[in-house]
Amino acid sequence: MSSQESQDENEDVQGERDDQDVLTILVATDIHLGYGEKDLLIAEDSFDTFEEILRHAKEENADFLLLGGDLFHDTRPSSYALNKCIELLKRYCLGDRPIQIEFLSDPAFNFSSTVNDTVNYEDPNLNVELPVFSIHGNHDDPTGVQQISALNILSSTGLVNYFGRYNSYESIDIEPILLKKGRTKLALYGLSHIKDEKLARLFTAHRVSFMTPSDTDSWFHLLVLHQNRANRGAKCFIPDEALPSVLDLVIWGHEHDCRINPEQTGNDVFITQPGSSVATSLCVGESLEKHIGLLKIHKNQFNLRAIPLKTVRPFIFSELVFTEEDKVENPRELSDHQELARKVVGKKVEEMLEKALSLGREGNKLPLIRLNVSYIDETQAFNPIRFGEAYVGRVANPGDMVKVKHLSARQAFRRNKNKSNDEDFEEVAEEEIPARVEDLVLEYFESGQTRPLEFMPLKALNETVSKCIESDNMDYIESVINHFIADRQAKLEAGNVSIDKMDEFLESLRVNEENDAQMIRDVLNRTKSPRKRTKNNSNDSEDSDEESTDMSIRTVDSPPPDQERPKTGPGSRGGRVPARGRGSRGGRGSRARGKANA
């Protein structure tokens, strides 16, 4: 029995309890249909796993499938991806199995961004047996003048119930979908992706509300959202603690590493992060085993069983750090060091291939392998592309299987300290993010893998980048480049340089980097920042609360005076919504929590 279960009237969520009271929800997120579809080898991966997910939903007899956004990888999915998705949904979601959940809320509110006037299984022209509910993510968000998401298309076909879309810059009142199965009542809150900065600002300004039903305690409150959870910069993520205690469980989409086992926050909210069902980048987080969740809810209790996905292409991630000690002791030639490095890497890759095989995945898919190799001494460097060529037919990504990277002495020291712990995501993440963008620019051009800048000196570029970041104004780049072009043109003309001497002449100008850097500084000091000026002149309401860092949630009874009420209050809706309204929102900590904590 998992941590979220408790004894309740001698019943058990999975056991003897009457199934008629147990809501069974298959939970999945970040399916990224169409990811890699141009690489024929991996083109079907996302679709294979989506089909596996639908199969699980049927086999587990789920009451519905709940998706946490990014069903599609592209805002405008290819015809192939869209077609394949519709085909799979139609195959798995239509049929004669009876629906056992009652829809109790007002569809005009829940599905206001769609053309549908009811939940799809109440459509008299469709024979739905597996309802799908989904929010959108940042990959399948609304696009174009008319703000159509790919989920709108699915919703118009009647195959998906698309909900939780809020556009306001002023405030968000999340209207739950109210569902009932036997004696279990579910308030399902959806929050489709919103720009992280914007949502963080709304949270800070107490402008996000959860419109709970009036008999709050008799409902299970489930939120699905799709936002940054990891700290990707201040004001760019939603901290766990921002979620109000009225929620029982939160399904967190967007983050690709699987942390499906529910974690409890200080606010007494459980968070499950299922993670993506396909690896869309070759980082350690994506190499964790992929899961979906079978969520069973009985009244106020829940149980989440993690189901490992078997169709996922094996992906093994690892790291190697070469130090001075990894060099041949008495080399005959310098290439002896490289030879040794290649041998060590080869051995490591073989281990990884074995590990991939041991995962026992379905379909005999060639594995994805990523080995990050760091070295300090240049003599240890070797060509990873050529190295990968030997693995064509054995790995799915020979071209980028091995990445080599030159480490500074400081980096090497830190890396070495953690060498035993080479798959620690936290450590890798810390190492991967340079302290300053300027460092990244230097690293990029000085890696030796990139052609040096021919026209503009690196130092001048970096001073400009620095200024742009500092002032949050990109206009400087244009000024500097224009000035540079004019300067070089003038010098070329003054020197009356013939075509075949041009490169030489430009080269000669590059020698004196400090002169150029001084010139750039002068330009930067002269350049005004038009964008900044516009900002200050305009309405600054957006930034009014920028200084506040209090991320608490507004769950007070009435809205603050500066906030508009929604035009249609609960009182004027159709009779299908059970008594609930602003007057009865659960305050923070105001209700007895029915769930036990481990």
Added chain:
Amino acid sequence: MSSQESQDENEDVQGERDDQDVLTILVATDIHLGYGEKDLLIAEDSFDTFEEILRHAKEENADFLLLGGDLFHDTRPSSYALNKCIELLKRYCLGDRPIQIEFLSDPAFNFSSTVNDTVNYEDPNLNVELPVFSIHGNHDDPTGVQQISALNILSSTGLVNYFGRYNSYESIDIEPILLKKGRTKLALYGLSHIKDEKLARLFTAHRVSFMTPSDTDSWFHLLVLHQNRANRGAKCFIPDEALPSVLDLVIWGHEHDCRINPEQTGNDVFITQPGSSVATSLCVGESLEKHIGLLKIHKNQFNLRAIPLKTVRPFIFSELVFTEEDKVENPRELSDHQELARKVVGKKVEEMLEKALSLGREGNKLPLIRLNVSYIDETQAFNPIRFGEAYVGRVANPGDMVKVKHLSARQAFRRNKNKSNDEDFEEVAEEEIPARVEDLVLEYFESGQTRPLEFMPLKALNETVSKCIESDNMDYIESVINHFIADRQAKLEAGNVSIDKMDEFLESLRVNEENDAQMIRDVLNRTKSPRKRTKNNSNDSEDSDEESTDMSIRTVDSPPPDQERPKTGPGSRGGRVPARGRGSRGGRGSRARGKANA
């Protein structure tokens, strides 16, 4: 009674005849959903008219809606267009009205390019009341590695029956959909768009077959296709006479001008060309009134009633030619001529606006106006853009309402001869299409509205274009341009030209056009045609009959020895196809035609 009707057992297609035997089909084509969707003024036009078409289908109680391709304007429709289309289809095509047509053929053959295993109204999970059958056009043809058409997506939703897609370069055997209503039996042949050259070649090579049912005469044979009908260059269109006499009626998509009243060919085949339902260009053909057809079929008889579309944005097209006589007699200033021209054009536009209003279309849409103004004397020219600005708010397209064009003396003479007849499409078409592409190139660069070529002499370019067309091989262009670049580089280097003298130097080289043209001729003669060679080395079946100009249809009983039989013959199919097969194809003129000709 129209020309296609006849007395048959004292019945009348529209009259007393038992409706249970009359198949009613609403016919429309080239709906171009999404056309102009980025111009908010006209963005909804295509959707408005599609909805009108669906409304007519319901009001006329059509047994089905038949579309002739180009339902979408873009191969990859926008999310908005796709969503709106699905929304409209779902709204109009699902419902409880019973279906009265039996589906008798093998869906595995008819819908082989889709995932559907049956016609949509036999899908137990969908409640279809208005079936839609469609081929694809050149605007919504299959795309990407997996060759998915937007119609595949609609087909996967179950809202459209997508048929008539053939990919073979070898031969096409058109398998009809067999439908029955009462005593009327319909063989519906579909031929989705194929590259015109390719299809013309297959026709020429007797490699297009119509797989008629064995009791040929008891069926009504209807073909829908989407190809060039107008002569747009030899081997680039399907002549009316290419259609075999086994067909009773052909619905021709692709051509946008409405010629909906059936025209009879020498082969005793009727052709109806409904035309587009939205104007996608401002030419005279698109300005004809737009129609769809209500086709009623009773046994071997048919009647086609043209239904004018009322939601179409009014579009008036006209022409004006200024001659020497249209000048002010004693001008004080040169601009007096322009003033007069503007006045005359203004008067004409007002007449056109009145005419637009008199069309009585629905929705008060601002009209599209196109007036082509030709002049001989430069003093009559004026700025059409500025002229159009005065019509913002009165016409939908002020920016391109008036086009002005300078005429040569020869053109003016011919134009004048036909002045009274200024809306005659044939005449305009003749004038608009230059005899040779080379003429078009000259006209383009010599119009004075285009920057002259700076690098390559026009004469050299034209010799190259000429050669490319003659040899049907574009590789010459690359050879010539590469040679030219090398030549100029060499000359620049030899002259040791400084940057500021470069333009002057290149100009000096341009003077001797004939030298360059000779150089080009040498290059052209030296250049081999790699494509041609590849072609000759490979299987040459594609070109084997290239010299033949006989466009007759192969309707012989057995295939010639060089042609493969389809893998599954009729004998091995499920039992749903009534006896029919290769052995029983109707030969040319071999069957008694049940229809009377007017």
